[in-house]
Amino acid sequence: MPIKLENLSHTYQAGSPFQATAIQDISLEILDGELLALIGHTGSGKSTLAQHLNGLLQPTQGRVLLDGKDINAKDTDKRAVRFQVGLVFQYPEQQLFEETVKKDIAFGPRNMGLSEQEIDSRVREAMDKIGLPYDEISEKSPFELSGGQMRRVALAGVLAMKPRILVLDEPTAGLDPRARDFLLKDVEQLHKGGTTVVMISHSMDDVARLATRIAVLEKGNLDMVGSPQEVFSRVEHLTKMGLDVPQASKLRYLLLQEGLELPDCYLLDDLSASLAKYLKGGAAVVG
Amino acid sequence: MSPHLSLQSVSYCYEEGGPQAVRDFTLDISQGEFVALLGHNGSGKSTVAKLLNGLYTPSAGHVLVSGMDTRDPKHTWEIRKRCGMVFQNPDNQIVATMVREDVAFGLENIGVPTQQMPGLIEQALKSVNMTAFATRAPHLLSGGQKQRVAIAGILAMQPEALVLDEATAMLDPSGREEVFETVQRLNKEQGITVVWITHFMEEAARCGRIAVMYKGELVMDGTPKEVFSQVQRVRDYRLDVPPMTRLAQMLINQGITLPADILTPDEMRREVLRLAHQA
Numbered sequence: 001m002p003i004k005l006e007n008l009s010h011t012y013q014a015g016s017p018f019q020a021t022a023i024q025d026i027s028l029e030i031l032d033g034e035l036l037a038l039i040g041h042t043g044s045g046k047s048t049l050a051q052h053l054n055g056l057l058q059p060t061q062g063r064v065l066l067d068g069k070d071i072n073a074k075d076t077d078k079r080a081v082r083f084q085v086g087l088v089f090q091y092p093e094q095q096l097f098e099e100t101v102k103k104d105i106a107f108g109p110r111n112m113g114l115s116e117q118e119i120d121s122r123v124r125e126a127m128d129k130i131g132l133p134y135d136e137i138s139e140k141s142p143f144e145l146s147g148g149q150m151r152r153v154a155l156a157g158v159l160a161m162k163p164r165i166l167v168l169d170e171p172t173a174g175l176d177p178r179a180r181d182f183l184l185k186d187v188e189q190l191h192k193g194g195t196t197v198v199m200i201s202h203s204m205d206d207v208a209r210l211a212t213r214i215a216v217l218e219k220g221n222l223d224m225v226g227s228p229q230e231v232f233s234r235v236e237h238l239t240k241m242g243l244d245v246p247q248a249s250k251l252r253y254l255l256l257q258e259g260l261e262l263p264d265c266y267l268l269d270d271l272s273a274s275l276a277k278y279l280k281g282g283a284a285v286v287g
Numbered sequence: 288m289s290p291h292l293s294l295q296s297v298s299y300c301y302e303e304g305g306p307q308a309v310r311d312f313t314l315d316i317s318q319g320e321f322v323a324l325l326g327h328n329g330s331g332k333s334t335v336a337k338l339l340n341g342l343y344t345p346s347a348g349h350v351l352v353s354g355m356d357t358r359d360p361k362h363t364w365e366i367r368k369r370c371g372m373v374f375q376n377p378d379n380q381i382v383a384t385m386v387r388e389d390v391a392f393g394l395e396n397i398g399v400p401t402q403q404m405p406g407l408i409e410q411a412l413k414s415v416n417m418t419a420f421a422t423r424a425p426h427l428l429s430g431g432q433k434q435r436v437a438i439a440g441i442l443a444m445q446p447e448a449l450v451l452d453e454a455t456a457m458l459d460p461s462g463r464e465e466v467f468e469t470v471q472r473l474n475k476e477q478g479i480t481v482v483w484i485t486h487f488m489e490e491a492a493r494c495g496r497i498a499v500m501y502k503g504e505l506v507m508d509g510t511p512k513e514v515f516s517q518v519q520r521v522r523d524y525r526l527d528v529p530p531m532t533r534l535a536q537m538l539i540n541q542g543i544t545l546p547a548d549i550l551t552p553d554e555m556r557r558e559v560l561r562l563a564h565q566a
Binding site for chain 2: 041042043146147148173174175176177178179180181202205242243244246247248250251254255258260268269271272275276278279280
């Protein structure tokens with residue numbers, strides 16, 4: 001496993017009157033090649049957890065292991081950890097600063113001390129990976145681009161460091177439906193290409209579409225970890241926590257309350273197939 | 288009765304001779320309507336919002352608020368008082384260190400006598416269910432609570448219309464619900480006209496009317512059912528339809544007879560049960 005969290009706790013401003021424990025005794029493994037979604041109410045500790053994955057925050061208690069090695073140990077090369085674990089913050093386009101798209105994306109690789117040739121090839125590759133046309137926009141100011149494109153430039157800046165693990169904090173927040181769809185497709189492609197992805201999201205329909213596993217945080221504690229099927233089948237539990245469920249899970253649950261049991265599903269495509277089958281079969285409602 | 292908010296062949300350019308962010312836009316909104324304004328990023332929604340209370344004045348055409356032309360400088364303050372705006376980022380809208388003082392900010396600006404303030408503030412906080420937080424520090428509130436304080440700051444000025452520009456974009460689902468319900472209630476109980484700008488199609492589905500913008504122009508205007516049942520057209524404008532409308536479309540494509548304008552899981556549940564009983 002690439003990342004293992006052992007009994008991780010984090011308290012902000014410990015020892016002051018403003019002391020607040022954001023996450024508490026969390027043990028979780030992030031598996032090679034998975035797309036793990038982190039879900040939870042605002043203030044549940046998702047972003048705090050995410051910022052431990054590359055050592056940006058240091059645990060108050062517990063350890064973060066990358067390939068079995070404590071990333072906060074004295075002899076660990078922190079820079080190397082950050083190149084391996086790429087963190088994309090919320091609204092990352094607010095961090096764009098360079099004169100051109102190309103320079104902005106090159107910032108990370110340049111920090112790594114790579115040759116100009118290597119930097120250039122990485123910029124091209126990163127842009128290509130997320131469908132940004134190099135010839136058209138690489139010399140433009142990032143601030144001339146649309147919101148969706150700016151977000152992707154920021155993402156490309158992290159990809160250019162070729163991280164093995166990509167951590168995305170609400171990557172689609174504030175985007176219009178089309179831009180959101182593009183970005184999710186990018187994430188899907190990266191995951192298929194072998195990148196391990198940890199994604200924080202409030203959109204359960206996005207999570208349903210992409211995640212291979214889901215971890216649910218509640219008030220700083222790990223509430224459950226499981227497949228989308230396992231997590232989203234617990235509609236009442238999630239609703240009680242103030243979380244949404246995918247619309248397909250919601251409809252299936254409503255029908256179940258009426259005595260109509262369809263196969264467990266959380267994706268619209270699957271629900272559409274089983275509903276069509278049921279309605280065409282003309283079977284009477286159960287119960 | 289003349290419309291409450293009226294945009295008449297409005298165009299707007301940010302720079303003289305530059306591209307038109309809004310082009311030949313005509314829309315009348317009656318008192319008490321709840322209108323969702325949808326459109327892709329950069330379609331001109333926020334520009335329209337700012338035209339509605341005179342923050343921008345049109346390059347061509349006219350914007351009227353209760354019959355007052357926003358181009359006429361002598362109406363500017365009256366228009367801003369009557370048509371309040373809430374923006375996306377709650378943190379950018381907070382100016383005071385106490386909720387009550389934050390709500391008072393607008394009142395001070397329009398010169399309301401000090402002795403009248405407490406009553407107006409109390410009423411405004413009550414309208415958004417934030418009375419219990421009157422003496423709290425706004426920066427320690429949740430996102431949804433902060434937006435409700437921002438709304439209270441406007442309500443204290445007793446506006447007739449609220450324009451909310453992606454007021455829920457930065458909130459989590461429960462915060463979004465909190466803010467949407469608050470505004471819905473103000474619309475129903477106090478008859479306040481609402482223009483609700485959003486990227487969340489589920490929210491738009493709950494408004495009374497939807498106006499869709501594409502590249503600066505008004506391209507669709509109708510009830511949620513009228514707009515969202517045109518799945519392909521909505522997608523061509525870089526938007527989406529609510530998931531249940533998509534599901535209805537999928538089932539129709541598989542030969543199931545269903546209305547194309549289903550919007551919510553509840554409606555879909557009813558339709559499925561109806562079909563099941565028919566069979």
